[in-house]
Amino acid sequence: MEKKNKQSEPSFYVNFEKVYARNIDSNISLLNFLRHNCKFTGTKEGCSEGDCGACSVLIFDEKGSLAPVNSCILKVGQIIDKNIVTIEGASKLSSAKPLIQALNSEAASQCGFCTPGFVMAALALKEKHKSPSESVIHDSLSGNLCRCTGYRPIVNGIQSLKEKIKFPMPINSKGLKLKTAIFGKTTYIYPDSKKELIEFISKEKNYTVLSGGTDWNLEAEDSNFKEQKILFLNNIKEMSTIKTKTSSFEIGACVTLSKFEELCREFFSPFLDTIIRFGSPQIRTAATVGGNLGTSSPIGDLAPLFFVLEAELSLLGPKGERTIPIKDFFKGYRKNALKRNELIYKVKVPKTKKEDSIFSWKLSKRYDQDISTLSLAAKLKMDKNHTIEHIILSAGGVGPTPLLLDKTSKLLKDSNLRFNQNSLITALNHDISPISDLRGTAKYRSAAMVGLIKKMQRSAISGEQQHSIMSI
Ligand SMILES: Cc1cc2nc3c(=O)[nH]c(=O)nc-3n(C[C@H](O)[C@H](O)[C@H](O)COP(=O)(O)OP(=O)(O)OC[C@H]3O[C@@H](n4cnc5c(N)ncnc54)[C@H](O)[C@@H]3O)c2cc1C
Ligand code: FES
Numbered sequence: 001m002e003k004k005n006k007q008s009e010p011s012f013y014v015n016f017e018k019v020y021a022r023n024i025d026s027n028i029s030l031l032n033f034l035r036h037n038c039k040f041t042g043t044k045e046g047c048s049e050g051d052c053g054a055c056s057v058l059i060f061d062e063k064g065s066l067a068p069v070n071s072c073i074l075k076v077g078q079i080i081d082k083n084i085v086t087i088e089g090a091s092k093l094s095s096a097k098p099l100i101q102a103l104n105s106e107a108a109s110q111c112g113f114c115t116p117g118f119v120m121a122a123l124a125l126k127e128k129h130k131s132p133s134e135s136v137i138h139d140s141l142s143g144n145l146c147r148c149t150g151y152r153p154i155v156n157g158i159q160s161l162k163e164k165i166k167f168p169m170p171i172n173s174k175g176l177k178l179k180t181a182i183f184g185k186t187t188y189i190y191p192d193s194k195k196e197l198i199e200f201i202s203k204e205k206n207y208t209v210l211s212g213g214t215d216w217n218l219e220a221e222d223s224n225f226k227e228q229k230i231l232f233l234n235n236i237k238e239m240s241t242i243k244t245k246t247s248s249f250e251i252g253a254c255v256t257l258s259k260f261e262e263l264c265r266e267f268f269s270p271f272l273d274t275i276i277r278f279g280s281p282q283i284r285t286a287a288t289v290g291g292n293l294g295t296s297s298p299i300g301d302l303a304p305l306f307f308v309l310e311a312e313l314s315l316l317g318p319k320g321e322r323t324i325p326i327k328d329f330f331k332g333y334r335k336n337a338l339k340r341n342e343l344i345y346k347v348k349v350p351k352t353k354k355e356d357s358i359f360s361w362k363l364s365k366r367y368d369q370d371i372s373t374l375s376l377a378a379k380l381k382m383d384k385n386h387t388i389e390h391i392i393l394s395a396g397g398v399g400p401t402p403l404l405l406d407k408t409s410k411l412l413k414d415s416n417l418r419f420n421q422n423s424l425i426t427a428l429n430h431d432i433s434p435i436s437d438l439r440g441t442a443k444y445r446s447a448a449m450v451g452l453i454k455k456m457q458r459s460a461i462s463g464e465q466q467h468s469i470m471s472i
């Protein structure tokens, strides 16, 4: 690797300086690279699973905006040409010093293990907000755990600083973009156009599709022992952008949850209840829409939302694109309609109409940073006498796949939301088949689903989404 032409070597930027990903003999995480290869040991390892935020660093996107990300579940192969800032780099920036001083003044650190991660999350917040509300601060810290200080001094420290933090612009990597990079037995392939993508999937058979890696990188612990090819999708611009059409949005499969959150803030705001509880800000920086559907998990948070929006998936294979309704995508527990060498290219989401109401709820063991035990999404059209013209209900966590609740929707429509509990239970029993697992018993899931439907009924009648799980 040392003797190669520097331009063809994988590299990225750490604290505004170029680093070459040399002498890497495995599919190493960014965290291990920073600590062992760069000796930036300020970034800490806590859980190694994306749950604690000790390993948070900042990453710049293509527009120069920065966000926190968990370096423990990000592989070096995923950040080629990107700009990363660690606590070492941040502490040298004069613009970041007031925040660090504010945290010091509030005694917002004891053992200090979590502190670099908190500083990273707080810097990303203060880059966007001059004076964020307490709830915005809490959301921005939801991916960071502290076992000794307690959160009050940390929140106070952030609140005491009444100015935005300005970061230098990231370094723009010019010149030849890498097409492949090898880390030990793992080869990354980097198509940057649909044409290159089709060329690759037309000739290769054995490879793994990778996007944010927040799911696959956790499963891939022993991947260093076998040869593998990773088809990294995120450099394809069309797959990473949201196109607004007259009556729909085309969401590229590599659009991150953070970008999707922005779209929801503007056009699907009732879904924010679910989206701002999708992992943490660090997870949402990396996790993608296509990756979420690609896991085909029955508790993936996006499927029920897309079901009720009647989204269509554009699937790309060697022969080009084909479109299917999302209701035909999930075929069984973690099984989907993708054929060999096909991948999710885009999600086409119709805009909601003025007269449509949409709702979503997520129940999980922990409020923040937890995957769903079950979830419910709804879209309905109702006149002022509460006559339902149209209703779609979809649920996660109550069957082997995300589900459409057809029988229950029919009951709600036919009764104009004036159903009795027994008929609701009968209809739900037809639609759902919950199981007991670590997150909840089948009995709990059935009972909680009855509660969510009643919450939906009350929300539809009042016109306001009922949030609190105590409000039934
Ligand atoms: C701490 C933590 C919290 C989480 N919280 C939540 C949560 O609250 N809600 C939730 O739903 N999920 C959650 N997840 C799971 C995960 O973050 C999401 O499923 C995420 O959307 C996956 O996207 P990704 O881009 O990271 O996928 P990747 O890990 O890159 O890929 C996931 C799978 O999908 C396949 N894939 C990726 N892109 C495509 C594509 N375009 N076409 C076909 N297949 C594809 C991959 O081959 C792989 O099998 C959490 C994960 C962690 C670690
Ligand atoms: S070490 Fe805990 S999130 Fe990375």
Ligand code: FES
Binding pocket: 108, 109, 110, 111, 112, 113, 114, 115, 145, 146, 147, 148, 149
């Ligand atoms: S200060 Fe010790 S873990 Fe937070």
